[in-house]
Amino acid sequence: MKTRGNLVTERSGVNFVRGVVEATGSLFKEINLQHDFGQDATIVLVVDGHVRPREIALQIKSGATYVSEEYCFLPGTASHVFFWAEHDLTTLGVVYDPLEKTAWWIELQSAARDYRKSHPKSGTTFKFAKSLWNRFDNTDFVSVLVPTLLGEAPNVPLQRLCAWVNSTDVEAHDFGVRAIRAQYFREAEAWDCLIDAFKARPIENLTLSLPIALAKLLGHDDLGYYFGEIPNEVRAPAITKVLTFGPDEIAKLLSLLPEYDFERPSVGYSLMPLFGQRKESPEILATIQNDTKYDYTVREIAGQLLCWYQRDPRWWGFWRRDAKE
Structure with missing residues (x-):
């Protein structure tokens, strides 16, 4: 009996993100696949051991299909785009590149809302750069991403x-x-x-x-x-x-x-x-x-x-x- 061909690749992305979140002290809660409608997990932010009243949702993609040398690609149907735009929680899109063994993030809620202004009934693939500031790793999760999500200056x-x-x-x-x-x-x-x-x-x-x-x-x-x-x-x-x-x-x-x-x-x-x-x-x-x-x-x-x-x-x-x- 074989597993789905892309299961290992999918899990490598989820496991990488979990590792970053938990290594830096925040709480990672994976969503059961039966209940996955556009969010794979949520994060409860923890700063210096103190739980902050801020929970963030994640949509995680992993593999060569979703990356190039300079960009990440995160596809979504019209239903996904509507869900991300209107959900109570801010949703981050995180794309893991298994060759580089790191990930990059995009603020999906804002991207989805901007897209729906001119395309209210269609899906899309969000393309975003592998930039210097949006790496999802142990260092920048603490110094850039968490402060940004809390409305604070990055450290x-x-x-x-x-x-x-x-x-x-x-x-x-x-x-x-x-x-x-x-x-x-x-x-x-x-x-x-x-x-x-x-x-x-x-x-x-x-x-x-x-x-x-x-x-x-x-x-x-x-x-x-x-x-x-x-x-x-x-x-x-x-x-x-x-x-x-x-x-x-x-x-x-x-x-x-x-x-x-x-x-x-x-x-x-x-x-x-x-x-x-x-x-x-x-x-x-x-x-x-x-x-x-x-x-x-x-x-x-x-x-x-x-x-x-x-x-x-x-x-x-x-x-x-x-x-x-």
Whole structure:
């Protein structure tokens, strides 16, 4: 009598996930196959020996069918997608690669909800990268996944986060920026990492998370850090570096805007400290507007901001972060 051909492969994935969860102190509860309708197990999160009131469901896949060199693939019928989107528990998809002997995860509930907005009655295969930040292993389960599920900042060393910020993997870059912004904003090395990355990376390898971090650094009533949160000996030199931004950096910021709105509470309004940061800002905008090396849309937005300055220079002065004369 033979077992199902894929049973050993399936169990290797479940056993790997169980091993990670239990080795790090959380509780793993496998669901009987008779009751498997899109979730293979649940996890009760335990931190430092204390049970947290948070239970997470898992859908686990294992084997060569579900992986490539760079990606994981998690299929689901229309019923599965509906189930993951609407279930009370957040469901994580975990795909185990038996050749690499590790796994990666995706937050299936959010992915399913996003998919159903445009495909309410069809199934799909969710494709996600084997990224630096979404590994399901003993280290990152504790330092990344559990804090993320609890709405807390990940506990990852700054040096490692800076490596993510400078990665060509845009998802890892974005995660690294947001983690530094939340956890290491009091450290000079963190701001050096973010500012240097913004200046060096091409536009296609940036997300809005980094400009928002810089706007928070400069100060903004809607999203800035509270007064005194960043030591002045850290904040002042970092601001000085941002104040050196010229036409290329400002044009890069403008190109990242998802919409061309600068009224509160738009993204453009959130980034105004970067656009109006110093006395020379209007001249920088004029340079962008008149230089054909920049994209037409970027030049047009620069012109709109310049007109705004000319109409209301007093209001514009509110955004200056240099020493006003």
